[in-house]
Amino acid sequence: MYNLVNRNQIHRHTHTCFKRKAHLCRFAFPRKPSREAKIIDENSPEFLQNGGRFCELRRAAHEKWVNNYCPEVLEFWDGNMDIQPCGSNEALAHYVTKYIAKAEPEDLNDGVKQAINRIRQEESDIQRKLFKICMRILKERQVSACECAYRLCHLPLRSGSRKCIFLNARLPDQRYHVVKFKDDKAIAYCANIFERYEKRPKDDKHKNMCLLEFAMNYEPYYRNRAYEPDEDIDADADTGVPPIRQ
DSSP: OHHHHHHHSBOOOOGGGGGGGOSSOTTOOSOOOBSSOEEOOTTSHHHHHTTTOSEEOOBOGGGTTBOOOOHHHHHHHOSOOOOOOOOOHHHHHHHHHHHHTOOOOHHHHHHHHHHHHHHHTSSSOHHHHHHHHHHHHHHHSOOOHHHHHHHHTTOOSOOOSOOOOOOOOSOGGGOOOOEEEETTEEEEEOOOHHHHHHTSOOSTTTTTOOHHHHHHHBOOOOSSOSSOOOOOTTOOOOSSOOOBOO
16 A cells, blocks of 8 residues: 555655745645544635635644545545545436536637638638638547547447437527528528427327427437437427327
């Protein structure tokens, strides 16, 4: 265990410790010794000195550079970790959301901005400009090794056993519609789930079916598409009753 801790859990200052010209390590190292574990008041100066951690673990003087760890997990993982208790559901949601919405490095953002400004000055139509901007962002953004492996192997980045359907609860005159074009001319509105619901069969099974039940059990049948898209309330689809969801 000593070798695992010494190899993986000893903090060593890098340039990321002092972002935004900070004078103190943003990971709160070195940690001060403590004879016992205790809860820190969030309104006390000690809370800020502890890097926003509300729990102070028992720590000897020679362990001031050791990051928090779980012995069982460390033995299995053999890599750096930062174990700390979570005080509430809100704190857990904040922690997860912070990592999901983590921004790209600032120098990368500057490079993308410069590329976008050059593309905007080109003499081309808006569709081609948007395409170039999207491709530039995809080319410059940083991705993890896991995401690279999934994309190279054409594996889905997400999956689920449930599908979400959006129902516009606004009044009919406040709902948006997608315009259908033919030869660059607007000819009609695309069909939506409200129209399909109104055109449902009036037999005993469907006569008293509410809109919510209809949306949960049926989905559009697309004749001219080789794939089955996600549910879209404004997607053009067959006007008949769609097949039942599997």
